[in-house]
Amino acid sequence: MLDVQTTQAAAPAPTRREDYRPPEWLVPSIDLDFDLGAERTLVRSRLTVERNGAEGAPLRLDGENLTLLDVRVNGAPADYALDGDMLIVEGVNSGDSVETTVAIQPAANTQLMGLYASGGILCTQCEAEGFRRITFFPDRPDVLSRYTVRMSADKALYPVLLANGDPVGSGDLEGGRHYAEWNDPYPKPCYLFALVAGDLQANRDRFVTQSGRTVDLGIWVRPEDLPKTHHAMAALKASMAWDEKVYGREYDLDVFNIVAVSDFNFGAMENKGLNIFNSRYILADPDTATDADYDAVAGVVAHEYFHNWSGNRVTCRDWFQLSLKEGFTVFRDQQFSADQGSAAVKRIEDVRALRAIQFPEDAGPLAHPIRPESYIEISNFYTATIYDKGAEIIRMMHTMLGGEGFRRGTDLYFERHDGEAATCEDFVKAMEDANGVDLSRFRLWYAQAGTPRITASLRHDDAAGRAHLTLEQAVPPTPGQDSKQPMPVPLKVALFGDLTGEKYADRLIVLEGVAQEVIFDGIGERPILSINRDFSAPVIVEADRSAGDLAFLSANDDNPFARYEAMQQLMLDTLLGAIRNGAADSGPVTEAVRRTLSDPNLDPAFIAEAVLMPSEAFIGDQMEMVDPNAIHIAREALRADLGADLERLWRDLYAATTANRFEYSPAAKGARRLRTVALSYLMAGGAEDAAALARQQFDAADNMTDRQGALGVLVNSDAPEREAALAAFYDRYRGNALVIDKWFSVQALSTRPDTGAVVKALADHPDFTLSNPNRLRALIGGFAANQCALHVADGSGYRFLADMILAVDKLNPQTAARLVPPLGRWRRFDADRADKMKAELSRILAADDLSKDVFEQVSKSLG
Numbered sequence: 001m002l003d004v005q006t007t008q009a010a011a012p013a014p015t016r017r018e019d020y021r022p023p024e025w026l027v028p029s030i031d032l033d034f035d036l037g038a039e040r041t042l043v044r045s046r047l048t049v050e051r052n053g054a055e056g057a058p059l060r061l062d063g064e065n066l067t068l069l070d071v072r073v074n075g076a077p078a079d080y081a082l083d084g085d086m087l088i089v090e091g092v093n094s095g096d097s098v099e100t101t102v103a104i105q106p107a108a109n110t111q112l113m114g115l116y117a118s119g120g121i122l123c124t125q126c127e128a129e130g131f132r133r134i135t136f137f138p139d140r141p142d143v144l145s146r147y148t149v150r151m152s153a154d155k156a157l158y159p160v161l162l163a164n165g166d167p168v169g170s171g172d173l174e175g176g177r178h179y180a181e182w183n184d185p186y187p188k189p190c191y192l193f194a195l196v197a198g199d200l201q202a203n204r205d206r207f208v209t210q211s212g213r214t215v216d217l218g219i220w221v222r223p224e225d226l227p228k229t230h231h232a233m234a235a236l237k238a239s240m241a242w243d244e245k246v247y248g249r250e251y252d253l254d255v256f257n258i259v260a261v262s263d264f265n266f267g268a269m270e271n272k273g274l275n276i277f278n279s280r281y282i283l284a285d286p287d288t289a290t291d292a293d294y295d296a297v298a299g300v301v302a303h304e305y306f307h308n309w310s311g312n313r314v315t316c317r318d319w320f321q322l323s324l325k326e327g328f329t330v331f332r333d334q335q336f337s338a339d340q341g342s343a344a345v346k347r348i349e350d351v352r353a354l355r356a357i358q359f360p361e362d363a364g365p366l367a368h369p370i371r372p373e374s375y376i377e378i379s380n381f382y383t384a385t386i387y388d389k390g391a392e393i394i395r396m397m398h399t400m401l402g403g404e405g406f407r408r409g410t411d412l413y414f415e416r417h418d419g420e421a422a423t424c425e426d427f428v429k430a431m432e433d434a435n436g437v438d439l440s441r442f443r444l445w446y447a448q449a450g451t452p453r454i455t456a457s458l459r460h461d462d463a464a465g466r467a468h469l470t471l472e473q474a475v476p477p478t479p480g481q482d483s484k485q486p487m488p489v490p491l492k493v494a495l496f497g498d499l500t501g502e503k504y505a506d507r508l509i510v511l512e513g514v515a516q517e518v519i520f521d522g523i524g525e526r527p528i529l530s531i532n533r534d535f536s537a538p539v540i541v542e543a544d545r546s547a548g549d550l551a552f553l554s555a556n557d558d559n560p561f562a563r564y565e566a567m568q569q570l571m572l573d574t575l576l577g578a579i580r581n582g583a584a585d586s587g588p589v590t591e592a593v594r595r596t597l598s599d600p601n602l603d604p605a606f607i608a609e610a611v612l613m614p615s616e617a618f619i620g621d622q623m624e625m626v627d628p629n630a631i632h633i634a635r636e637a638l639r640a641d642l643g644a645d646l647e648r649l650w651r652d653l654y655a656a657t658t659a660n661r662f663e664y665s666p667a668a669k670g671a672r673r674l675r676t677v678a679l680s681y682l683m684a685g686g687a688e689d690a691a692a693l694a695r696q697q698f699d700a701a702d703n704m705t706d707r708q709g710a711l712g713v714l715v716n717s718d719a720p721e722r723e724a725a726l727a728a729f730y731d732r733y734r735g736n737a738l739v740i741d742k743w744f745s746v747q748a749l750s751t752r753p754d755t756g757a758v759v760k761a762l763a764d765h766p767d768f769t770l771s772n773p774n775r776l777r778a779l780i781g782g783f784a785a786n787q788c789a790l791h792v793a794d795g796s797g798y799r800f801l802a803d804m805i806l807a808v809d810k811l812n813p814q815t816a817a818r819l820v821p822p823l824g825r826w827r828r829f830d831a832d833r834a835d836k837m838k839a840e841l842s843r844i845l846a847a848d849d850l851s852k853d854v855f856e857q858v859s860k861s862l863g
């Protein structure tokens, strides 16, 4: 009999930050020649190489999944060897030309890394390590080269041929083929390389830069999608103008192209002069995109455009520095979006997203600092921590240095490092040198993981008219980091008089050590503490404030974020009380919501955010042991109370926000948002006509925000209108992939008890596919984020998710790995659920041919 105890494949070795060494060889220029075809593409590449390290070291080039056909040095057959995936060429000297020819198979590339096919379009994705799947090259971001690219392809299948930089030549070839040549004058790392070939049409426009140069803009899509590109184009032009105004940064090529593709692992990619986008972040029209989709399109277009400076002109030395470009660029896109509409609402949305994804990441087995120390697979580090906590850390410097000081710092950073591959340290140093400040201790934010906990207590000495604010911080242990040092925490603080409502103080306090006492004089009445205003630091604040204090702040604080925060805390305290005690007094929340709803001075968009209940997952994050059923029951009960007790107000608001013609303006968006929030409270409160109102809204809607809003409300209900609306939605949008994604996700996010069964059935729907990341995220990602559905007590949710991870891993490891984190939260659940979650993680780990991506996430999750 065969021995079934097969040896476990050796665990893949991690790459460590401390092992960074400069490259042995540089590649000042590369000429690429692509003979394109979906089944087979030939890639000839000629590198001019220069020795940068020790004499005698051979040239080592990364490769992956390449069929090697030829290697030459200075035109003559070369002496080479393959060491695993690596090509080693001996006898190479500085100045030599090293030529390789390889064959690749774009149509068989299901990982969507390197050159792949998406709906008849050939496109590339090279960040982080995809270029090695196109040709042999030192695939690391500190090797910068000038690129020339020649492409030839069938003219009927691929009439448009695009690459980085400027077009320099094109023409017809025999056999129905044609060619195009592109030249990028800016040296760049290979992760910024891109090409696209396809039957595309462009929405074309122009932008004149501040120095008077004209840039040709093109947004390339499938011909039928052209009418949906106007919003993206407007956002692009607004971003270009904004970066000149706010950061003094001008675009540097004559051409800027964007291409939208349907199969894409992430949101979009900032390839030099040729951004490639997931189509969901380009295409928008009122009938198919919600207001949130419109905002996301503008935000991602801006993000990728801003990378031209923060990422491309100044790039990263190694992947441990990823947050150098990502944290800074997210901060820039957040500032941009804040400037386009309501800054307060944008801040609330950003903080909500941070708390929903980054806080749990920072509190779990996958916690890592924004500058990690090691990784097994770099794709796993495109995380909310690197991006969003990274942005918060940049924002804290902005807060401490002020807008002008921060700008002095960024000017110096760009001046010093333009054309270079830089480090996070270089950024902080530029901030220090431009402002004459010492950020030594602040650097800890780059090195330490975990969300700091700040305890704030306020004592009032009536006789002395003095308030004492005591602040303490603790940074929790995280994997590999048992003990932490205190970090500088900038806290915007204000005090309000209990009786008069007067604002006594409004300051920025930087908590430097473990504890600090701050004294406020001239305070003649009991003060109420408003702290971490604007969410000035990415921390958890525990301040001992009564329901009355929170209600006061929710109605009176002049900082809109703090006002929102007070309401959230009041709701959270009430919900946690209800979970602990079985019931809670919903009176204070009802009163606070009533005041907010009736305040004529408030922006409807803000009201809609402020009255929204914390999510089930966020409530769970506040509990030592998550009890999904108790959370669901308590939250639904409070929603029902609010819906019923304030029915009159919800009805009035619903009527007042009913518009009959779509308009894309901040005011109209706010009205739409509040409208669906009101509808959902009416439904929660049991209003008899709520389902009919929802169906009416669904039918009458002239825009996707109202239609999807109504559908979302119905989908949680047992009303007969539910099935009819789902069917109507499907019929109307059959064939529109981005909208059918919504149809899948709205069902996966339903709070109904049958959601698990529905999702399993939908996984067999003919429109479901594991190979499209958007579709997968819509159904399986939605399900994994649905606390009640995933955590059903019998463990069937975990089993289903693990089955999906294993199936997807065979096709697309990056996307599979992104589904793992919810299973890694087992420590926060009861023993029965925890055992079941661990059993599924172990089952995944035992699978044959597991990718590095999934191996890393699962092995770390098991801890």
Ligand code: 0A1
Pocket: 113, 125, 126, 127, 128, 265, 266, 267, 268, 269, 270, 303, 304, 326, 382, 814
């Ligand atoms: N740099 C991109 C993110 C990105 C990373 C990897 C990708 O391929 C798998 C794609 C995009 C950004 O920040 O937008």
Ligand code: ZN
Pocket: 303, 307, 325, 326, 329
């Ligand atoms: Zn980015």
